Amino acid sequence: MKVHIMELSPGDRLQHDVFNHFGVFVLQQGCELTSDAIVKLMQHGIDYVDIEPQTLNADFPTDPAFRAKPYLNEAVDGFEELFLEALTSGSIDEAKVDRLLEPMISELDTQKDVVSLLLMIGEDDNYTYHHSMQVGMLCYYIASWMGYTREEAYKAGKAGYLIDIGKSKVPQDILTKPGKLTPEEFEEVKRHTEYGHEIILGSTGDELSARVALQHHEREDGSGYPHGLRDKEIHPFAKIAAVADVYSAMTSNRVYRSKQELLSVLRELNSLSFGSLSPEPTQALIRHLLPNFIGKKVMLNSGEMGSIVMTNQSDFFRPLVKTDSRFVDLSKERETSIEEVYL
Structure with a gap:
C-alpha cells in the first residue's frame, strides 16, 4: 500500500x-x-x-506512560499524609516515605518517555502535594542522566520529594494567597527551607535530605536563600532539586499564575543555566527531554493543530511541526509559536 x-x-x-x-x-x-x-x-x-496493510484492533494501544499513573498518584496522596503528619506532629515517618517512593522509582525505571509522563500527570491535586511528587520524579531522572548510581539517584529523588515538607509550618492562607505577597509574607514562605531542614533532620536523621530541603532555593550566583550560598557551597543534589523545582513550578497552574508551555520553559531554564541554576543538571534535563517531544501533538498560536516531527539544530526549542496542510519551521516563522503540547 x-x-x-x-x-x-x-x-x-x-x-x-x-x-x-x-x-x-x-x-x-x-x-x-x-x-x-x-x-x-x-x-x-x-x-x-x-507500507504493510494494518489490521484494525479493537484494543487500542495505551501509551506506556499511563502504567505509571497509579504509582504517581499514590506518591501524591502519600505526600498529603506526610504533610498533615508534619503539620500536626512536626515529624514524618521515613519508612512511609520509602514505602511510597520505592514502587514509583521501580516503575520510573521502565519509563523512557519522560515528556509523556509529565503530560499525563493530572493537576487536580493540591499544588504542594503534586509538585513534591513531580520534583522527586525529576530529581531521580536527572541524577540518573548525570551518571549517578541507582542508589544515589534514589537518594536524590527522595530528597526532592521532601523539599517542601517545611511548607507544613507556613500558614495556609499565605501559601494559597492569589495576590502578591507582602514582604513579611514572602519572608515567612522563604522559611520553609529551614522548617523542612528541622522536620527531616529531627524526625529521620537523614542529613542529606535535610540539607537538600535547606538549600534547594540557593543559586549559583549567590542570589538564592536562606544563606546566599554560591556554586560549590551548594550540595550537588540541591542543585538538581533546584532545576526540578523550577521546571515543575513553571509548568504547573498556580493560584497566581497559569502554567507555561513545556518547550518555552526549557528555553527559560537554558537561559537560567548561565547564571542562577547549575548548568550540569539543567542541560541534562534539556538534553534528555527534547527527543521526547518528537511525535507529540501541539496547538500553535495560529490555531493550527499538528505534531512535532523534528528538532531544529539551529534552535532546539522551536521545532519543525507538521500540520494537516503544511510543515511549519518555527525557527524561521518567528511569529508562530507553540501554545500547548499534548500527549
Missing part, C-alpha cells in the same frame, strides 16, 4: 526496502517506523513509501 510520507504514522511497517533518488539505501523492508525514521525519510527527500 503506497502512502505519502505526510500520512505515515509511528508503527507503520515498510513493505519494501527504501532507497533515495540517488540509489542510497535508507531503510530496510519490515522496518517498523518510528518518528525518527519518518524524519529520516523526509531528510532523504522521499515522497512515497509502501
Whole structure:
C-alpha cells in the first residue's frame, strides 16, 4: 500500500526496502517506523513509501506512560499524609516515605518517555502535594542522566520529594494567597527551607535530605536563600532539586499564575543555566527531554493543530511541526509559536 510520507504514522511497517533518488539505501523492508525514521525519510527527500496493510484492533494501544499513573498518584496522596503528619506532629515517618517512593522509582525505571509522563500527570491535586511528587520524579531522572548510581539517584529523588515538607509550618492562607505577597509574607514562605531542614533532620536523621530541603532555593550566583550560598557551597543534589523545582513550578497552574508551555520553559531554564541554576543538571534535563517531544501533538498560536516531527539544530526549542496542510519551521516563522503540547 503506497502512502505519502505526510500520512505515515509511528508503527507503520515498510513493505519494501527504501532507497533515495540517488540509489542510497535508507531503510530496510519490515522496518517498523518510528518518528525518527519518518524524519529520516523526509531528510532523504522521499515522497512515497509502501507500507504493510494494518489490521484494525479493537484494543487500542495505551501509551506506556499511563502504567505509571497509579504509582504517581499514590506518591501524591502519600505526600498529603506526610504533610498533615508534619503539620500536626512536626515529624514524618521515613519508612512511609520509602514505602511510597520505592514502587514509583521501580516503575520510573521502565519509563523512557519522560515528556509523556509529565503530560499525563493530572493537576487536580493540591499544588504542594503534586509538585513534591513531580520534583522527586525529576530529581531521580536527572541524577540518573548525570551518571549517578541507582542508589544515589534514589537518594536524590527522595530528597526532592521532601523539599517542601517545611511548607507544613507556613500558614495556609499565605501559601494559597492569589495576590502578591507582602514582604513579611514572602519572608515567612522563604522559611520553609529551614522548617523542612528541622522536620527531616529531627524526625529521620537523614542529613542529606535535610540539607537538600535547606538549600534547594540557593543559586549559583549567590542570589538564592536562606544563606546566599554560591556554586560549590551548594550540595550537588540541591542543585538538581533546584532545576526540578523550577521546571515543575513553571509548568504547573498556580493560584497566581497559569502554567507555561513545556518547550518555552526549557528555553527559560537554558537561559537560567548561565547564571542562577547549575548548568550540569539543567542541560541534562534539556538534553534528555527534547527527543521526547518528537511525535507529540501541539496547538500553535495560529490555531493550527499538528505534531512535532523534528528538532531544529539551529534552535532546539522551536521545532519543525507538521500540520494537516503544511510543515511549519518555527525557527524561521518567528511569529508562530507553540501554545500547548499534548500527549
